[in-house]
Amino acid sequence: MNLDILIPDYVRSFQVYTPSRPDHLLMQEYGTPLLHRLNNNENPLGPPPAAASVIAAFSPARAAIYPSGDSYDLCAALGERFGISPDRFLVGNGSCEVISSVIKAFCQPGDNIITADKTFAVYEWVAGFSGIEARLVPLLDYAFDPQGMLDRIDRKTKILFVCNPNNPTGSCWTNQVLIDFLEKAGEERIVVVDEAYREYVEDPGFPDTIALMDRFPNLVVFRTFSKMYALAGLRCGYLAGTAEVVDMVRRTSVAYSVNVQAQQAALAALSDDAGHIAATRALVKEGKMFLRGVCNNLGLETVGGEGNFLMIKTPINDMLMYRRLMKRGMMVRTMTGFRFPGWIRVSLREMAVMESFAGALEDEIRSIRK
Ligand SMILES: Cc1ncc(COP(=O)(O)O)c(C=O)c1O
Known part of the structure:
Protein backbone atom coordinates (compact mmCIF):
# COMPACT_ATOMS: atom_id res chain seq x y z
CA MET A 1 0.00 0.00 0.00
CA ASN A 2 1.33 3.44 -0.87
CA LEU A 3 0.10 5.71 1.90
CA ASP A 4 1.90 8.65 0.30
CA ILE A 5 -0.59 8.85 -2.54
CA LEU A 6 -3.57 8.26 -0.27
CA ILE A 7 -2.90 10.91 2.35
CA PRO A 8 -3.30 14.64 1.69
CA ASP A 9 -0.18 16.66 2.49
CA TYR A 10 -1.99 18.59 5.20
CA VAL A 11 -2.75 15.34 7.02
CA ARG A 12 0.74 13.88 6.58
CA SER A 13 2.43 17.02 7.85
CA PHE A 14 0.08 17.43 10.82
CA GLN A 15 1.80 16.78 14.12
CA VAL A 16 -0.34 14.44 16.16
CA TYR A 17 -1.45 15.48 19.65
CA THR A 18 -0.09 13.20 22.34
CA PRO A 19 -2.43 12.96 25.32
CA SER A 20 -0.88 12.39 28.74
CA ARG A 21 -0.60 8.77 29.80
CA PRO A 22 -2.96 7.28 32.40
CA ASP A 23 -2.39 8.43 35.97
CA HIS A 24 -1.32 5.00 37.23
CA LEU A 25 1.56 4.89 34.71
CA LEU A 26 2.60 8.46 35.46
CA MET A 27 2.61 7.73 39.19
CA GLN A 28 4.83 4.75 38.58
CA GLU A 29 7.18 6.70 36.32
CA TYR A 30 7.53 9.66 38.70
CA GLY A 31 7.55 7.53 41.84
CA THR A 32 4.67 9.36 43.48
CA PRO A 33 1.95 7.60 45.52
CA LEU A 34 -0.62 10.28 44.73
CA LEU A 35 -1.27 12.63 41.87
CA HIS A 36 -3.21 15.89 41.93
CA ARG A 37 -4.47 16.83 38.49
CA LEU A 38 -3.94 20.56 38.03
CA ASN A 39 -3.57 20.30 34.28
CA ASN A 40 -7.06 20.17 32.73
CA ASN A 41 -9.13 22.80 34.55
CA GLU A 42 -11.48 20.22 35.98
CA ASN A 43 -13.90 21.05 38.79
CA PRO A 44 -12.90 19.26 42.03
CA LEU A 45 -16.43 19.61 43.46
CA GLY A 46 -17.74 17.13 40.90
CA PRO A 47 -21.09 17.53 39.12
CA PRO A 48 -24.10 19.31 40.68
CA ASP A 272 -29.60 22.15 39.66
CA ASP A 273 -26.76 24.54 39.03
CA ALA A 274 -27.24 27.69 41.13
CA GLY A 275 -25.70 26.44 44.40
CA HIS A 276 -23.05 24.51 42.51
CA ILE A 277 -21.93 27.53 40.50
CA ALA A 278 -21.78 29.70 43.62
CA ALA A 279 -19.75 27.10 45.54
CA THR A 280 -17.36 26.57 42.62
CA ARG A 281 -16.82 30.28 42.11
CA ALA A 282 -16.05 30.73 45.81
CA LEU A 283 -13.53 27.89 45.69
CA VAL A 284 -11.85 29.32 42.59
CA LYS A 285 -11.71 32.83 44.02
CA GLU A 286 -10.06 31.64 47.20
CA GLY A 287 -7.58 29.43 45.33
CA LYS A 288 -6.69 32.23 42.89
CA MET A 289 -6.03 34.80 45.62
CA PHE A 290 -3.99 32.33 47.59
CA LEU A 291 -1.86 31.18 44.68
CA ARG A 292 -1.28 34.72 43.43
CA GLY A 293 -0.05 35.62 46.91
CA VAL A 294 2.30 32.64 46.99
CA CYS A 295 3.73 33.55 43.57
CA ASN A 296 4.13 37.21 44.55
CA ASN A 297 6.11 36.17 47.60
CA LEU A 298 8.30 33.99 45.43
CA GLY A 299 8.76 36.78 42.87
CA LEU A 300 7.03 34.73 40.15
CA GLU A 301 4.97 36.53 37.54
CA THR A 302 1.38 35.33 37.09
CA VAL A 303 -1.25 35.90 34.43
CA GLY A 304 -4.88 35.17 35.12
CA GLY A 305 -8.30 36.69 34.90
CA GLU A 306 -11.59 34.87 34.64
CA GLY A 307 -11.62 31.08 34.70
CA ASN A 308 -10.44 28.37 37.06
CA PHE A 309 -6.75 28.53 36.16
CA LEU A 310 -3.68 30.68 36.62
CA MET A 311 -0.52 30.92 34.54
CA ILE A 312 2.80 31.10 36.38
CA LYS A 313 6.17 32.03 34.85
CA THR A 314 8.85 29.66 35.98
CA PRO A 315 12.57 30.43 36.20
CA ILE A 316 13.34 27.22 34.30
CA ASN A 317 12.03 25.43 31.21
CA ASP A 318 8.35 24.52 31.69
CA MET A 319 8.92 20.84 30.92
CA LEU A 320 11.64 20.64 33.57
CA MET A 321 9.34 22.34 36.06
CA TYR A 322 6.58 19.88 35.13
CA ARG A 323 8.88 16.95 35.87
CA ARG A 324 9.96 18.36 39.20
CA LEU A 325 6.37 18.96 40.24
CA MET A 326 5.26 15.55 38.99
CA LYS A 327 7.73 13.90 41.35
CA ARG A 328 5.85 15.67 44.10
CA GLY A 329 2.46 14.49 42.88
CA MET A 330 1.45 17.74 41.17
CA MET A 331 0.49 17.58 37.51
CA VAL A 332 0.39 21.00 35.84
CA ARG A 333 0.07 22.01 32.19
CA THR A 334 3.26 22.99 30.38
CA MET A 335 2.68 26.05 28.24
CA THR A 336 5.23 25.64 25.45
CA GLY A 337 2.47 24.01 23.39
CA PHE A 338 0.41 27.19 23.88
CA ARG A 339 3.42 29.23 22.66
CA PHE A 340 4.17 30.44 26.18
CA PRO A 341 7.53 28.76 26.77
CA GLY A 342 8.67 28.96 30.38
CA TRP A 343 5.15 29.14 31.77
CA ILE A 344 2.91 26.59 33.45
CA ARG A 345 -0.87 26.71 33.85
CA VAL A 346 -2.32 25.56 37.14
CA SER A 347 -5.97 24.61 37.65
CA LEU A 348 -7.47 26.13 40.78
CA ARG A 349 -8.73 23.60 43.26
CA GLU A 350 -9.75 23.28 46.88
CA MET A 351 -7.45 24.94 49.45
CA ALA A 352 -5.92 21.71 50.79
CA VAL A 353 -4.60 20.90 47.31
CA MET A 354 -3.58 24.51 46.64
CA GLU A 355 -1.57 24.49 49.86
CA SER A 356 0.18 21.25 48.93
CA PHE A 357 0.91 22.67 45.50
CA ALA A 358 2.26 25.88 47.00
CA GLY A 359 4.55 23.86 49.30
CA ALA A 360 5.91 21.88 46.35
CA LEU A 361 6.38 25.01 44.23
CA GLU A 362 8.16 26.87 47.04
CA ASP A 363 10.55 23.97 47.62
CA GLU A 364 11.35 23.63 43.93
CA ILE A 365 11.90 27.35 43.44
CA ARG A 366 14.21 27.46 46.46
CA SER A 367 16.19 24.52 45.24
CA ILE A 368 16.48 26.04 41.71
CA ARG A 369 17.73 29.33 43.13
CA LYS A 370 20.23 27.79 45.53
C1 LIG B 1 -11.58 27.12 25.60
C2 LIG B 1 -11.98 25.70 25.53
N1 LIG B 1 -12.89 25.33 24.63
C3 LIG B 1 -13.29 24.05 24.53
C4 LIG B 1 -12.76 23.08 25.34
C5 LIG B 1 -13.19 21.67 25.11
O1 LIG B 1 -14.07 21.25 26.03
P1 LIG B 1 -14.87 19.91 25.87
O2 LIG B 1 -14.48 19.07 27.03
O3 LIG B 1 -16.31 20.33 25.91
O4 LIG B 1 -14.53 19.27 24.56
C6 LIG B 1 -11.81 23.41 26.29
C7 LIG B 1 -11.20 22.38 27.13
O5 LIG B 1 -10.20 22.53 27.75
C8 LIG B 1 -11.41 24.76 26.39
O6 LIG B 1 -10.48 25.14 27.27
Whole structure:
Protein backbone atom coordinates (compact mmCIF):
# COMPACT_ATOMS: atom_id res chain seq x y z
CA MET A 1 0.00 0.00 0.00
CA ASN A 2 1.33 3.44 -0.87
CA LEU A 3 0.10 5.71 1.90
CA ASP A 4 1.90 8.65 0.30
CA ILE A 5 -0.59 8.85 -2.54
CA LEU A 6 -3.57 8.26 -0.27
CA ILE A 7 -2.90 10.91 2.35
CA PRO A 8 -3.30 14.64 1.69
CA ASP A 9 -0.18 16.66 2.49
CA TYR A 10 -1.99 18.59 5.20
CA VAL A 11 -2.75 15.34 7.02
CA ARG A 12 0.74 13.88 6.58
CA SER A 13 2.43 17.02 7.85
CA PHE A 14 0.08 17.43 10.82
CA GLN A 15 1.80 16.78 14.12
CA VAL A 16 -0.34 14.44 16.16
CA TYR A 17 -1.45 15.48 19.65
CA THR A 18 -0.09 13.20 22.34
CA PRO A 19 -2.43 12.96 25.32
CA SER A 20 -0.88 12.39 28.74
CA ARG A 21 -0.60 8.77 29.80
CA PRO A 22 -2.96 7.28 32.40
CA ASP A 23 -2.39 8.43 35.97
CA HIS A 24 -1.32 5.00 37.23
CA LEU A 25 1.56 4.89 34.71
CA LEU A 26 2.60 8.46 35.46
CA MET A 27 2.61 7.73 39.19
CA GLN A 28 4.83 4.75 38.58
CA GLU A 29 7.18 6.70 36.32
CA TYR A 30 7.53 9.66 38.70
CA GLY A 31 7.55 7.53 41.84
CA THR A 32 4.67 9.36 43.48
CA PRO A 33 1.95 7.60 45.52
CA LEU A 34 -0.62 10.28 44.73
CA LEU A 35 -1.27 12.63 41.87
CA HIS A 36 -3.21 15.89 41.93
CA ARG A 37 -4.47 16.83 38.49
CA LEU A 38 -3.94 20.56 38.03
CA ASN A 39 -3.57 20.30 34.28
CA ASN A 40 -7.06 20.17 32.73
CA ASN A 41 -9.13 22.80 34.55
CA GLU A 42 -11.48 20.22 35.98
CA ASN A 43 -13.90 21.05 38.79
CA PRO A 44 -12.90 19.26 42.03
CA LEU A 45 -16.43 19.61 43.46
CA GLY A 46 -17.74 17.13 40.90
CA PRO A 47 -21.09 17.53 39.12
CA PRO A 48 -24.10 19.31 40.68
CA PRO A 49 -25.96 16.98 43.09
CA ALA A 50 -28.84 16.20 40.70
CA ALA A 51 -26.36 15.15 38.01
CA ALA A 52 -24.38 13.07 40.51
CA SER A 53 -27.61 11.22 41.45
CA VAL A 54 -28.47 10.52 37.82
CA ILE A 55 -25.00 9.12 37.20
CA ALA A 56 -25.12 6.95 40.33
CA ALA A 57 -28.57 5.60 39.41
CA PHE A 58 -27.67 4.79 35.80
CA SER A 59 -29.17 1.45 34.86
CA PRO A 60 -26.95 -1.03 32.97
CA ALA A 61 -30.03 -2.02 30.93
CA ARG A 62 -30.17 1.54 29.56
CA ALA A 63 -26.67 1.10 28.16
CA ALA A 64 -28.05 -1.38 25.63
CA ILE A 65 -30.32 1.26 24.08
CA TYR A 66 -29.16 4.01 21.73
CA PRO A 67 -29.36 7.55 23.05
CA SER A 68 -31.48 10.26 21.48
CA GLY A 69 -29.66 10.98 18.21
CA ASP A 70 -30.07 14.73 18.57
CA SER A 71 -30.08 15.10 22.38
CA TYR A 72 -33.75 16.00 22.15
CA ASP A 73 -34.55 16.55 25.83
CA LEU A 74 -31.30 18.37 26.49
CA CYS A 75 -31.93 20.79 23.61
CA ALA A 76 -35.44 21.38 24.96
CA ALA A 77 -34.01 22.18 28.40
CA LEU A 78 -31.37 24.49 26.90
CA GLY A 79 -34.11 26.22 24.91
CA GLU A 80 -36.07 26.78 28.07
CA ARG A 81 -33.05 28.00 29.99
CA PHE A 82 -32.08 30.58 27.38
CA GLY A 83 -35.57 31.42 26.12
CA ILE A 84 -34.97 30.33 22.52
CA SER A 85 -36.10 27.47 20.31
CA PRO A 86 -34.47 24.04 20.90
CA ASP A 87 -33.52 23.84 17.22
CA ARG A 88 -30.98 26.58 17.87
CA PHE A 89 -28.72 24.13 19.75
CA LEU A 90 -26.45 21.38 18.53
CA VAL A 91 -25.03 19.07 21.20
CA GLY A 92 -21.72 17.32 20.63
CA ASN A 93 -19.36 14.84 22.20
CA GLY A 94 -17.68 17.64 24.11
CA SER A 95 -17.48 21.09 22.57
CA CYS A 96 -14.40 19.84 20.70
CA GLU A 97 -16.78 17.94 18.46
CA VAL A 98 -18.81 21.01 17.60
CA ILE A 99 -15.60 22.90 16.71
CA SER A 100 -14.99 20.25 14.11
CA SER A 101 -18.58 20.35 12.82
CA VAL A 102 -18.50 24.12 12.37
CA ILE A 103 -15.22 24.05 10.46
CA LYS A 104 -16.51 21.22 8.23
CA ALA A 105 -19.75 23.08 7.57
CA PHE A 106 -18.23 26.39 6.50
CA CYS A 107 -14.72 25.73 5.21
CA GLN A 108 -13.09 23.93 2.35
CA PRO A 109 -9.39 23.72 1.45
CA GLY A 110 -8.22 27.16 0.38
CA ASP A 111 -10.37 28.93 2.97
CA ASN A 112 -9.00 30.33 6.18
CA ILE A 113 -10.01 30.80 9.78
CA ILE A 114 -8.68 33.49 12.11
CA THR A 115 -7.93 33.11 15.79
CA ALA A 116 -5.20 34.03 18.29
CA ASP A 117 -1.73 32.53 18.46
CA LYS A 118 -1.97 31.75 22.19
CA THR A 119 -5.33 30.21 22.85
CA PHE A 120 -7.12 26.88 22.95
CA ALA A 121 -5.43 25.10 20.07
CA VAL A 122 -8.22 22.88 18.77
CA TYR A 123 -9.54 25.52 16.31
CA GLU A 124 -6.08 25.72 14.76
CA TRP A 125 -5.61 21.94 14.81
CA VAL A 126 -8.91 21.05 13.15
CA ALA A 127 -8.24 23.66 10.48
CA GLY A 128 -4.72 22.30 10.01
CA PHE A 129 -5.67 18.67 9.42
CA SER A 130 -8.58 19.75 7.20
CA GLY A 131 -6.39 21.69 4.75
CA ILE A 132 -7.64 25.06 5.94
CA GLU A 133 -5.26 27.88 6.75
CA ALA A 134 -5.32 29.05 10.37
CA ARG A 135 -4.31 32.70 10.64
CA LEU A 136 -2.98 33.28 14.11
CA VAL A 137 -3.04 36.81 15.44
CA PRO A 138 -0.71 37.61 18.36
CA LEU A 139 -2.38 38.39 21.67
CA LEU A 140 -2.26 42.02 22.69
CA ASP A 141 -1.44 42.39 26.37
CA TYR A 142 -2.47 38.74 26.92
CA ALA A 143 -5.91 39.31 25.30
CA PHE A 144 -7.46 38.63 21.87
CA ASP A 145 -6.68 41.60 19.61
CA PRO A 146 -9.90 42.61 17.78
CA GLN A 147 -8.28 44.96 15.27
CA GLY A 148 -5.43 42.53 14.61
CA MET A 149 -8.01 39.85 13.73
CA LEU A 150 -10.08 42.18 11.53
CA ASP A 151 -6.91 43.17 9.64
CA ARG A 152 -6.33 39.55 8.62
CA ILE A 153 -9.78 39.04 7.04
CA ASP A 154 -9.93 38.43 3.32
CA ARG A 155 -12.56 36.97 1.00
CA LYS A 156 -11.48 33.43 1.92
CA THR A 157 -12.03 33.99 5.64
CA LYS A 158 -14.94 31.86 6.80
CA ILE A 159 -14.72 31.80 10.58
CA LEU A 160 -13.21 33.97 13.33
CA PHE A 161 -12.76 32.13 16.63
CA VAL A 162 -12.68 34.13 19.86
CA CYS A 163 -12.05 32.28 23.10
CA ASN A 164 -13.86 34.28 25.79
CA PRO A 165 -12.56 34.02 28.50
CA ASN A 166 -9.32 33.03 26.86
CA ASN A 167 -7.70 29.77 27.86
CA PRO A 168 -4.94 30.12 29.11
CA THR A 169 -4.71 33.86 29.91
CA GLY A 170 -8.20 34.40 31.39
CA SER A 171 -8.68 37.64 29.41
CA CYS A 172 -12.24 38.63 28.40
CA TRP A 173 -13.87 40.80 25.80
CA THR A 174 -16.68 42.89 27.19
CA ASN A 175 -20.07 43.21 25.51
CA GLN A 176 -19.02 46.45 23.81
CA VAL A 177 -15.76 45.04 22.45
CA LEU A 178 -17.64 42.06 21.01
CA ILE A 179 -20.35 44.26 19.46
CA ASP A 180 -17.75 46.52 17.80
CA PHE A 181 -15.95 43.46 16.50
CA LEU A 182 -19.14 41.91 15.09
CA GLU A 183 -20.09 45.17 13.40
CA LYS A 184 -16.72 45.46 11.72
CA ALA A 185 -16.35 41.76 10.86
CA GLY A 186 -19.53 41.88 8.75
CA GLU A 187 -22.07 39.16 8.10
CA GLU A 188 -20.17 37.40 5.33
CA ARG A 189 -18.34 35.23 7.83
CA ILE A 190 -19.09 33.34 11.02
CA VAL A 191 -17.89 34.64 14.38
CA VAL A 192 -17.58 31.88 16.97
CA VAL A 193 -17.28 32.81 20.63
CA ASP A 194 -16.06 29.88 22.71
CA GLU A 195 -17.45 30.31 26.20
CA ALA A 196 -16.16 27.10 27.79
CA TYR A 197 -15.46 29.04 31.01
CA ARG A 198 -18.39 31.47 30.94
CA GLU A 199 -19.98 30.16 34.14
CA TYR A 200 -16.85 31.23 36.03
CA VAL A 201 -17.11 34.83 34.87
CA GLU A 202 -18.20 37.36 37.46
CA ASP A 203 -17.72 40.54 35.37
CA PRO A 204 -21.16 42.12 34.72
CA GLY A 205 -19.81 43.54 31.44
CA PHE A 206 -19.49 40.03 29.98
CA PRO A 207 -21.55 39.64 26.78
CA ASP A 208 -24.92 37.93 26.60
CA THR A 209 -23.99 36.20 23.36
CA ILE A 210 -27.30 34.42 22.84
CA ALA A 211 -29.17 37.73 23.00
CA LEU A 212 -26.70 39.24 20.50
CA MET A 213 -27.64 36.65 17.87
CA ASP A 214 -30.85 38.56 17.09
CA ARG A 215 -28.70 41.40 15.84
CA PHE A 216 -25.79 39.34 14.51
CA PRO A 217 -27.10 36.14 12.86
CA ASN A 218 -23.54 35.09 11.99
CA LEU A 219 -22.71 34.72 15.69
CA VAL A 220 -22.21 31.19 17.08
CA VAL A 221 -21.43 30.35 20.68
CA PHE A 222 -19.81 27.22 22.15
CA ARG A 223 -20.38 26.04 25.69
CA THR A 224 -19.48 22.90 27.58
CA PHE A 225 -20.56 20.74 30.49
CA SER A 226 -16.91 19.78 31.08
CA LYS A 227 -15.74 22.71 33.15
CA MET A 228 -18.18 24.28 35.61
CA TYR A 229 -20.55 21.31 35.45
CA ALA A 230 -17.74 18.78 36.02
CA LEU A 231 -18.90 16.31 33.38
CA ALA A 232 -15.62 16.27 31.43
CA GLY A 233 -15.40 12.48 31.54
CA LEU A 234 -18.84 12.07 29.95
CA ARG A 235 -18.10 14.46 27.05
CA CYS A 236 -20.93 16.86 26.42
CA GLY A 237 -20.79 20.35 24.91
CA TYR A 238 -22.96 22.36 22.57
CA LEU A 239 -23.23 25.26 20.22
CA ALA A 240 -26.00 27.80 19.83
CA GLY A 241 -26.69 29.86 16.74
CA THR A 242 -29.59 30.93 14.58
CA ALA A 243 -31.84 28.08 13.41
CA GLU A 244 -30.45 28.51 9.86
CA VAL A 245 -26.81 28.29 10.95
CA VAL A 246 -27.46 25.33 13.24
CA ASP A 247 -29.33 23.55 10.45
CA MET A 248 -26.22 23.83 8.26
CA VAL A 249 -23.80 22.72 10.96
CA ARG A 250 -26.02 19.75 11.85
CA ARG A 251 -25.35 18.36 8.36
CA THR A 252 -21.67 17.86 9.20
CA SER A 253 -22.16 16.42 12.67
CA VAL A 254 -22.47 12.79 13.62
CA ALA A 255 -25.87 11.86 15.04
CA TYR A 256 -25.75 9.64 18.16
CA SER A 257 -22.28 10.86 19.16
CA VAL A 258 -23.47 11.99 22.59
CA ASN A 259 -24.01 9.06 24.91
CA VAL A 260 -27.14 8.58 26.96
CA GLN A 261 -25.52 9.06 30.35
CA ALA A 262 -23.95 12.33 29.24
CA GLN A 263 -27.32 13.60 28.01
CA GLN A 264 -29.09 12.61 31.22
CA ALA A 265 -26.38 14.05 33.47
CA ALA A 266 -26.19 17.34 31.54
CA LEU A 267 -29.97 17.70 31.73
CA ALA A 268 -29.92 17.15 35.49
CA ALA A 269 -26.92 19.48 35.91
CA LEU A 270 -28.82 22.31 34.21
CA SER A 271 -31.76 21.86 36.56
CA ASP A 272 -29.60 22.15 39.66
CA ASP A 273 -26.76 24.54 39.03
CA ALA A 274 -27.24 27.69 41.13
CA GLY A 275 -25.70 26.44 44.40
CA HIS A 276 -23.05 24.51 42.51
CA ILE A 277 -21.93 27.53 40.50
CA ALA A 278 -21.78 29.70 43.62
CA ALA A 279 -19.75 27.10 45.54
CA THR A 280 -17.36 26.57 42.62
CA ARG A 281 -16.82 30.28 42.11
CA ALA A 282 -16.05 30.73 45.81
CA LEU A 283 -13.53 27.89 45.69
CA VAL A 284 -11.85 29.32 42.59
CA LYS A 285 -11.71 32.83 44.02
CA GLU A 286 -10.06 31.64 47.20
CA GLY A 287 -7.58 29.43 45.33
CA LYS A 288 -6.69 32.23 42.89
CA MET A 289 -6.03 34.80 45.62
CA PHE A 290 -3.99 32.33 47.59
CA LEU A 291 -1.86 31.18 44.68
CA ARG A 292 -1.28 34.72 43.43
CA GLY A 293 -0.05 35.62 46.91
CA VAL A 294 2.30 32.64 46.99
CA CYS A 295 3.73 33.55 43.57
CA ASN A 296 4.13 37.21 44.55
CA ASN A 297 6.11 36.17 47.60
CA LEU A 298 8.30 33.99 45.43
CA GLY A 299 8.76 36.78 42.87
CA LEU A 300 7.03 34.73 40.15
CA GLU A 301 4.97 36.53 37.54
CA THR A 302 1.38 35.33 37.09
CA VAL A 303 -1.25 35.90 34.43
CA GLY A 304 -4.88 35.17 35.12
CA GLY A 305 -8.30 36.69 34.90
CA GLU A 306 -11.59 34.87 34.64
CA GLY A 307 -11.62 31.08 34.70
CA ASN A 308 -10.44 28.37 37.06
CA PHE A 309 -6.75 28.53 36.16
CA LEU A 310 -3.68 30.68 36.62
CA MET A 311 -0.52 30.92 34.54
CA ILE A 312 2.80 31.10 36.38
CA LYS A 313 6.17 32.03 34.85
CA THR A 314 8.85 29.66 35.98
CA PRO A 315 12.57 30.43 36.20
CA ILE A 316 13.34 27.22 34.30
CA ASN A 317 12.03 25.43 31.21
CA ASP A 318 8.35 24.52 31.69
CA MET A 319 8.92 20.84 30.92
CA LEU A 320 11.64 20.64 33.57
CA MET A 321 9.34 22.34 36.06
CA TYR A 322 6.58 19.88 35.13
CA ARG A 323 8.88 16.95 35.87
CA ARG A 324 9.96 18.36 39.20
CA LEU A 325 6.37 18.96 40.24
CA MET A 326 5.26 15.55 38.99
CA LYS A 327 7.73 13.90 41.35
CA ARG A 328 5.85 15.67 44.10
CA GLY A 329 2.46 14.49 42.88
CA MET A 330 1.45 17.74 41.17
CA MET A 331 0.49 17.58 37.51
CA VAL A 332 0.39 21.00 35.84
CA ARG A 333 0.07 22.01 32.19
CA THR A 334 3.26 22.99 30.38
CA MET A 335 2.68 26.05 28.24
CA THR A 336 5.23 25.64 25.45
CA GLY A 337 2.47 24.01 23.39
CA PHE A 338 0.41 27.19 23.88
CA ARG A 339 3.42 29.23 22.66
CA PHE A 340 4.17 30.44 26.18
CA PRO A 341 7.53 28.76 26.77
CA GLY A 342 8.67 28.96 30.38
CA TRP A 343 5.15 29.14 31.77
CA ILE A 344 2.91 26.59 33.45
CA ARG A 345 -0.87 26.71 33.85
CA VAL A 346 -2.32 25.56 37.14
CA SER A 347 -5.97 24.61 37.65
CA LEU A 348 -7.47 26.13 40.78
CA ARG A 349 -8.73 23.60 43.26
CA GLU A 350 -9.75 23.28 46.88
CA MET A 351 -7.45 24.94 49.45
CA ALA A 352 -5.92 21.71 50.79
CA VAL A 353 -4.60 20.90 47.31
CA MET A 354 -3.58 24.51 46.64
CA GLU A 355 -1.57 24.49 49.86
CA SER A 356 0.18 21.25 48.93
CA PHE A 357 0.91 22.67 45.50
CA ALA A 358 2.26 25.88 47.00
CA GLY A 359 4.55 23.86 49.30
CA ALA A 360 5.91 21.88 46.35
CA LEU A 361 6.38 25.01 44.23
CA GLU A 362 8.16 26.87 47.04
CA ASP A 363 10.55 23.97 47.62
CA GLU A 364 11.35 23.63 43.93
CA ILE A 365 11.90 27.35 43.44
CA ARG A 366 14.21 27.46 46.46
CA SER A 367 16.19 24.52 45.24
CA ILE A 368 16.48 26.04 41.71
CA ARG A 369 17.73 29.33 43.13
CA LYS A 370 20.23 27.79 45.53
C1 LIG B 1 -11.58 27.12 25.60
C2 LIG B 1 -11.98 25.70 25.53
N1 LIG B 1 -12.89 25.33 24.63
C3 LIG B 1 -13.29 24.05 24.53
C4 LIG B 1 -12.76 23.08 25.34
C5 LIG B 1 -13.19 21.67 25.11
O1 LIG B 1 -14.07 21.25 26.03
P1 LIG B 1 -14.87 19.91 25.87
O2 LIG B 1 -14.48 19.07 27.03
O3 LIG B 1 -16.31 20.33 25.91
O4 LIG B 1 -14.53 19.27 24.56
C6 LIG B 1 -11.81 23.41 26.29
C7 LIG B 1 -11.20 22.38 27.13
O5 LIG B 1 -10.20 22.53 27.75
C8 LIG B 1 -11.41 24.76 26.39
O6 LIG B 1 -10.48 25.14 27.27
